[in-house]
Amino acid sequence: MTGPGGPGLRRRLSLFQVTLYGLGTTVGAGIYLLIGEVVKVAGMAAPSAFLVASILAAFTAFSFGELVSRFPESAGEAAYVEAGWGSRTLATLVGLGVALAGSISAAAMAVGFAGYLSEFVTWPEPVVVTCFVGLMMGIAAWGIGESVSIAGLFTLIEVGGLAVVIWVARESLAALPAHWGELVPLFRPHAWRGVGAASLLTFYAYLGFEDMVNVAEEVKGARRTLPLAIAITLSVTTALYGLLAAVAVLIAPPAELAASRAPLAFLYERATGTPATGIAVVGTLAVVNGALIQMIMASRVVYGLAARGHLPGVLARVSDRRGTPVVATSAVGALVLVLALWLPLAPLAEGTSIVTLLVFVAVNLSLLRIKRRPEAGAPPFSVPRWVPLAGACSAAALLSIRFAETFRG
Secondary structure, eight states, rough: BTTSSSSOOOOOOOOHHHHHHHHHHHSOOTTTHHHHHHHHGGGGHHHHHHHHHHHHHHHHHHHHHHHHHHHOOOOHHHHHHHHOOHHHHHHHHHHHHHHHHHHHHHHHHHHHHHHTTTTTTTOOOOHHHHHHHHHHHHHHHHHHHHHHHHHHHHHHHHHHHHHOOOOOOTTGGGHHHHHHHHSSSSTTTHHHHHHHHHHHHGGGOOHHHHHHHHGGBBBBBBHHHHHHHHHHHHHHHHHHHHHHHHHHHSOOOHHHHHOOOOOOHHHHHHHHHHHHHHHHHHHHHHHHHHHHHHHHHHHHHHHHHHHHTSSSSGOOOBOOOOOOOOHHHHHHHHHHHHHHHHHHHHHHHHHHHHHHHHHHHHHHHHHHHTTTTTTSSSSSOOOHHHHHHHHHHHHHHHHHHHHHHHHHH
């Protein structure tokens, strides 16, 4: 076991592996339920809602791409904020906020998994949650190559589930020309109100790039590899979501789809006339994968903060055998278990969306400040100044809406 001054993390992840990691945290279990909510709000214009959300997410995603190209470090957001604002306190708060958000997300997935398993076994929920968190913690500490390979396998299954639904419903795309004006309501201003409201829901379905940057110290050629992986992840996700939304509204009336508690299973059964048991299983695997990826991400943030001197040095220890931050991983696992067993997750989860948007505003503004410095230079991946400005403005707008919804609720 090495300390902060010893060997660091091992660079084992290729472009393919880190892209699967990104897809795993982006194409999560949420999309298996989200499509119904989006159709409920946007109706036939649901594909436009996903497109608008992808554009809003792209501004911040490309800002992260340049920043990781400049600073390929764990606890990326903290490193970016410290470089942009020169404040260790602000950087620590940002890093802790990111780690806490990931831990809350993993805890929520652990509880969700226990709820699903209760349909098949009668084990007490605390026992299931404890075993689940322990297993995810063990996989995360096993080795970055091994844990990301397992996550990558689950990701391929998740993406495959979406692709299967799109494929079995492909004949509905023949009606696309006749309904194009409904799917993309360019000349119907009233329809864009629903698109705008639905875009708030779909924006969160594109998040994941902020998790990818936190494994930067374990990626080969991270300065060039990670910006490309972020772009590929966003492109694949946009294509999948757009096609899924299109076949969804073309194969079934929006009202019926919105009323379904399992919309993807409903679409599969509508298209094939057979039970969608496999789709339900894929949705469960997505929960497992999401929890694993969030625990990997949070542990790397804690490790990065400790390595930079923001947290006790013991958290920066790396296993000589595994090359993973086992102390940080154990700390995150313990926090996830406490959150899952003893704290109400609904209000905590609501707060994480606010924290995430606050981090996005701070990170985008950090890039603007960095780019204004003559000594900053040009990294391997660079974006125009208007990109982080647009990212900060869009995140601030979403943040104000989220605050309004929270206080109204």
